[in-house]
Amino acid sequence: MKIFLVDDHAILLDGIKSILEREPALKVIGEANTAEIALEFIKQNEVELLITDFNLPEMDGLALVRLVKKISPKTKIIMLSMHDEVHLVKEILKEGIDGYILKNDSHKELLSAITAVNAGKIYLSNDINKIIINSLQFPDEERMLTDREREILKLIAKEFSNRDIADQLFISERTVETHRKNIFRKTKTNSLVGLIKFAYANNLI
Amino acid sequence: MKIFLVDDHAILLDGIKSILEREPALKVIGEANTAEIALEFIKQNEVELLITDFNLPEMDGLALVRLVKKISPKTKIIMLSMHDEVHLVKEILKEGIDGYILKNDSHKELLSAITAVNAGKIYLSNDINKIIINSLQFPDEERMLTDREREILKLIAKEFSNRDIADQLFISERTVETHRKNIFRKTKTNSLVGLIKFAYANNLI
DNA sequence: TATAATATACCCACTACTACGGATTTTCTC
DNA sequence: GAGAAAATCCGTAGTAGTGGGTATATTATA
Numbered sequence: 247m248k249i250f251l252v253d254d255h256a257i258l259l260d261g262i263k264s265i266l267e268r269e270p271a272l273k274v275i276g277e278a279n280t281a282e283i284a285l286e287f288i289k290q291n292e293v294e295l296l297i298t299d300f301n302l303p304e305m306d307g308l309a310l311v312r313l314v315k316k317i318s319p320k321t322k323i324i325m326l327s328m329h330d331e332v333h334l335v336k337e338i339l340k341e342g343i344d345g346y347i348l349k350n351d352s353h354k355e356l357l358s359a360i361t362a363v364n365a366g367k368i369y370l371s372n373d374i375n376k377i378i379i380n381s382l383q384f385p386d387e388e389r390m391l392t393d394r395e396r397e398i399l400k401l402i403a404k405e406f407s408n409r410d411i412a413d414q415l416f417i418s419e420r421t422v423e424t425h426r427k428n429i430f431r432k433t434k435t436n437s438l439v440g441l442i443k444f445a446y447a448n449n450l451i
Numbered sequence: 452m453k454i455f456l457v458d459d460h461a462i463l464l465d466g467i468k469s470i471l472e473r474e475p476a477l478k479v480i481g482e483a484n485t486a487e488i489a490l491e492f493i494k495q496n497e498v499e500l501l502i503t504d505f506n507l508p509e510m511d512g513l514a515l516v517r518l519v520k521k522i523s524p525k526t527k528i529i530m531l532s533m534h535d536e537v538h539l540v541k542e543i544l545k546e547g548i549d550g551y552i553l554k555n556d557s558h559k560e561l562l563s564a565i566t567a568v569n570a571g572k573i574y575l576s577n578d579i580n581k582i583i584i585n586s587l588q589f590p591d592e593e594r595m596l597t598d599r600e601r602e603i604l605k606l607i608a609k610e611f612s613n614r615d616i617a618d619q620l621f622i623s624e625r626t627v628e629t630h631r632k633n634i635f636r637k638t639k640t641n642s643l644v645g646l647i648k649f650a651y652a653n654n655l656i
Numbered sequence: 657t658a659t660a661a662t663a664t665a666c667c668c669a670c671t672a673c674t675a676c677g678g679a680t681t682t683t684c685t686c
Numbered sequence: 687g688a689g690a691a692a693a694t695c696c697g698t699a700g701t702a703g704t705g706g707g708t709a710t711a712t713t714a715t716a
Contacts, residue, residue: 255533260558261466264473279555328460350484353465392662405642407702420665427705428662437610438703442647443656451648597692612672625695628673633692635674643673 247364251277252284252298252310253326258349262297262326265353272360279303281310288314293321295363297356300327300338301449311341322363326356333390334448335377339370347371391432396450398425403442403451452569456482457489457503457515458531463554467502470558477565484508486515493519498526500568502561505532505543511654516546527568531561536652540582544575552576596637601655603630608647608656 249272253259259277266272275291278284281302288296296314300307307325314321324345325338339346345359351371362369370378391399401411408426412419435441445451454477458464464482471477480496483489486507493501501519505512512530519526529550530543544551550564556576567574575583596604606616613631617624640646650656 255463255554256557257531257554257561258460258463258466261463261470264469264558265466268469326462347462349460349462352461353469356462394663403644403648405644409702417663418665420667421663423703424665425663426703430704436704438643439608439610439647442644443608446651599693614672622693623695625697626693629694629696632674641674 247272247360248275248292248294249273249360250275250284250287250293250296252279252281252296252302252307253277254279254299254302258299262353262356265356269357281305281307281313284310285313285317288318288321293318295322295324295360297324297326300325300329300334306449308338308341311338311343315341324356324359324363324369329449330373330377331447332377332380335374337390339378345369346374348373391429395425395429395432398422399429399441399445400450402426402438403445452477452565453480453497453499454478454565455480455489455492455498455501457484457486457501457507457512458482459484459504459507463504467558467561470561471565474562486510486512486518489515490518490522493523493526498523500527500529500565502529502531505530505534505539505654513543513546516543516548520546529561529564529568529574534652534654535578535582537582537585538653540579544583550574551579553578596634600630600634600637603627604634604646604650605655607631607643608650 249266251259251262251274253262256279259279263274263277266274275293276287278287279302281298282305284296284298287293298307298310302310307327311323311325314323322345323343324347325343326347326349327338328349329335330348335346344363345368347355347359347369348371351373355371359369359371397415398411401414406414408419408422411422415422430436430441433441433444435444442451454471456464456467456479458467461484464484468479468482471479480498481492483492486503487510489501489503492498503512503515507515512532516528516530519528527550528548529552530548531552531554532543533554534540535553540551549568550573552560552564552574553576556578560576564574564576602620603616606619611619613624613627616627620627635641635646638646638649640649647656
C-alpha cells in the first residue's frame with residue numbers, strides 16, 4: 247500500500263515512518279510538512295492512502311481533504327489529529343474520510359486503521375466513536391457555524407474590529423454585528439474571551 | 452543511556468521509541484503520558500535522560516522539570532516542545548535544562564541533542580537559538596509580567612469582567628483597569644483578542 | 657416552486673472597556 | 687533609611703461592543 251504522510255512536526259513524521267516501515271505490506275512513498283507540498287505530490291503520483299494531520303500551517307487538513315477528494319478521488323484518507331472537539335470532528339467526518347484517529351491513540355490503533363481502510367472499511371478510533379455517539383444523544387445544540395460566520399470569527403480572532411471586518415467584506419457594520427450575535431448564540435459563549443477560546447479549541451485560529 | 456519519555460500523544464511516544472531503538476547505545480526504559488506517572492517512575496528507578504513534552508494534562512512540563520531537578524538532580528533533561536514563544540522558552544530554559552528542541556525539528560536533531568547532552572553539553576535546536584539571540588538583540592521590553600499582573604491576566608482569560616476581578620481580589624475596579632493597561636503595554640497587545648492569544652502562547656490559560 | 661437556511665441590514669438603549677491623564681501607598685532591595 | 691518597583695486608587699470623555707428587537711434579499715434544497 248502506497249502511503250503519503252502529512253504533518254508539520256518532523257519528529258512525528260519520522261516516528262510514524264519508522265513504525266510503518268516495520269510492516270512489509272506498507273510503503274511510505276513520500277511525506278510533507280504542508281498541505282501544499284502534499285497536493286503537488288498527489289497530482290503527480292499515485293497515492294493509495296493519505297495520512298494527514300489537521301493542524302497545518304497555511305492550508306489546514308480540512309482544506310487538504312477537500313482538494314484531494316477532487317484531484318484524486320480514489321485516494322483513501324486517514325485523519326490523524328489531536329482535536330477531539332465535537333464541532334471540528336463532525337466537520338471533518340462530513341467530508342467523507344476513511345479514518346479518524348487521535349494523536350494520543352497508540353501506533354496499534356494506527357495500524358488497525360490502515361488495515362481496515364485497506365479493506366474498504368471506515369475506521370474511527372474509540373474516543374471519536376464516543377464523541378459521535380454522545381453528540382447523537384444530545385443533539386439539540388450542535389448546530390455548526392456557517393461559512394460566513396466562520397469567516398467572520400476568524401477575522402475577529404485576527405483582532406479586526408467590526409468596522410474593519412465590514413470594510414473588508416464590503417458589507418455593513420450592522421451585518422457584522424448580526425453575524426457576531428449569531429456566532430455568540432451558536433457557540434454559547436457570551437464574552438469575547440470565551441469566543442476566542444472556542445476558536446482555539448476548534449482550530450479557527 | 453537509560454532514557455525515559457513523557458508525552459501525552461501515544462503515537463509520538465511510539466514513534467520516538469521506534470527511532471531511538473535503532474540506536475544500540477540508547478535504551479528507552481520507560482514512558483508515560485502524564486508528569487505524575489513519570490515522577491513515580493523516576494523516584495524508583497535510575498533515569499539518565501528524561502525527554503519530555505511541555506504540554507501535558509494536569510501538571511505541565513515546567514512543573515515536571517522543577518520536581519525532577521529536586522528528586523533526581525543527576526537526570527539530564529531534554530524538552531521536546533512545540534512552543535517557540537520567547538517568554539515561555541526563556542521561562543523553561545531558566546530552569547537549567549540540558550536541551551530544548553522543537554517538534555518540527557527532525558529526528559536527527561533529537562539524536563544530536565542526545566549525543567551532546569550525553570557528553571555533558573547543552574543542546575538547543577537552531578530555531579531556539581535564533582529566538583534567544585533575537586531576544587538579546589531586541590531586549591527592550593522583555594520584562595515579564597509581575598505576579599499580580601499574571602494573576603489578573605488569568606482572571607481576564609477566565610471571562611471575568613473588571614468588576615468581577617475587583618470584587619474577587621478585594622481591590623478597586625480602577626486598580627484592575629490600571630493593571631490591565633500595564634499588561635497591554637508590556638505584552639504589546641492592544642486588543643483583548645491579542646491578549647488572549649498571548650496568554651495562550653505563553654500557556655497562561 | 658415552496659420552504660428553509662443563510663446573508664444581509666437597521667434601530668435603540670446600555671455597559672464595559674479604552675485612552676488620556678495623575679497620584680499615593682506598600683513592598684522590596686541595597 | 688533612601689530609592690526603586692509594584693500595587694493601589696481616581697477623573698473624565700469617548701467608543702466599541704452587547705442585547706434586545708425586526709425585516710428583507712439571496713441561495714440551497716427538497
